[in-house]
Amino acid sequence: MIRSPTGGGTMRMGIVVTAQPGVADLAVRAEESGFSSFWVYDTPVLHGDPFVALGLCAKATSRIKLGVGVTSPALRSIPAAASAFASLNALAPGRIICGVGTGNTARRTLGMPPTTTAELEGFTAAVQGLCGGGTVEYREGDRVRDIRLLHAGPHVNTTDPIEFVVAATGPKAAAVAGRRGAGILSFGLLDPAAWGALHDARLRAADAPHGAGSYVMTALHVLDEGADPYGDAVRDATGHIVMSLLTFAAETPAFAERLGADVRDAVRSLLDRRGTTAVAPDRYIALYPGYLERIAPADRDLILPSLIDALTLAGTHDDLLARIATLEQAGLDEIVVQPVIDPATELAGLAKLIT
Structure with missing residues (x-):
């Protein structure tokens, strides 16, 4: 938790990186320093594979949550994505976060547009179902079949829950999060009013209130x-x-x-x-x-x-605490920071902000 001047702060802090040499060592440092989560981007033609990276991190850590930020129906098929997340869940039971989105960046690096919100929702629902051990409808063209993970057991974990979060900058994706009982993740969105609107859109779309978390990825410099x-x-x-x-x-x-x-x-x-x-x-x-x-x-x-x-979050220690407190009041649960200069050294500096 990020320290508050009054001692009442509850904002969590995580780390996000690209798949890179030494990623498992960074995850260990993040866990030992008290960070809540450790994420790897999923942008195939720019960076290494997040599932390979997080597999290494899963074996090297024992407590920290491990997230993919984010995959999409434009990157992976439903069965491949579900098998990958359930396999990670076997290595780190109950510690996996599945971030899903329309593939805004990953698609644009291919010269292609993002997928639709409807495709995002269908993909999220199917991966949730498979990762929970269920049977889901799978479609290719006009052919539709019911599928499930047939290899559930020691190699894939469909028993422990996986946390799902939907990448959202507007109400349509936030509504998907609400209907799917998922959290919200955004990138560089630090306007408290905008977060309030996302939370309202998720709540209006939800069948019932749920406690799914909300995350923002950004940079932080003290x-x-x-x-x-x-x-x-x-x-x-x-x-x-x-x-x-x-x-x-x-x-x-x-x-x-x-x-x-x-x-x-x-x-x-x-x-x-x-x-x-x-x-x-x-x-x-x-x-x-x-x-x-x-x-x-x-x-x-x-x-x-x-x-x-x-x-981004850049300012003096007191300035940052004030901004973070305002975001917390808007319902944000966790700030996920990407260190890019010297990640190991930056982790140590960021750790001073958290308990």
Whole structure:
């Protein structure tokens, strides 16, 4: 739990990384430091496989929750996804989090659009059913069959529960979470009012109230007193989150048009530096290398103060506690931080914020 000035804070903190060498060691450090969860991104053409990475983490840890953030019907078939999560659940019983989404980033790295909310809901329901040991309807074209995991036993665990969370930035996906009894995960969403709207949409869609958690993935940087709030250290620690928005805007002109003039200028600069345009059919090849990794020093000027403030948690210790308290009041349960500079060292620093 993140410490509160009054001692009453209950906000949890987790860690998210890309699949990388030494991932199991990072998971062990996170567990020993008191973090609640450890996640690996699922973006196949950008990063290593999350199930391989979390399999290593499962064998090396004993308490921390392990999450995939996030898979989607565009990445894996229903039986393959269910078997993978149930297999992880056999290695770390009751500690697995299945994050599901429309594949916004993972699809765009292929030059393809995300899947629909309806496809997301059907996929989530089917994977939940299979991972719970049930029989579900499986469709390929016009052919429909009932399927279940036939190898349930020592290799896959359909007994201990898996926590499901739906990636959501708006009410449609939040409603899926409500109907499926799932939690909500968002990326860079730090507006308390927006979180209140997501929770309301989930509650309205739910058959009954449930205690599923809510998570936000972001960057967090603690400033020393008197340090430049937008200096190189802050831009390096938060730049990957800001760059994710700029990258999305760079290939989505309709979204970019709704942004401020300074952000639109940064988007144009990003396109120019990558040697592509917002309408080039192969723009994703130029835009996504290095995505969600430490930014290059030459791109620090693109990490605008307004976006640092909106998308990340950067400030003095007391400033951060105040912002976190406001998010907690809005119903957020856990902040999941991605360290990108020196993850092991950053873990140690972040641990000072939690009990």
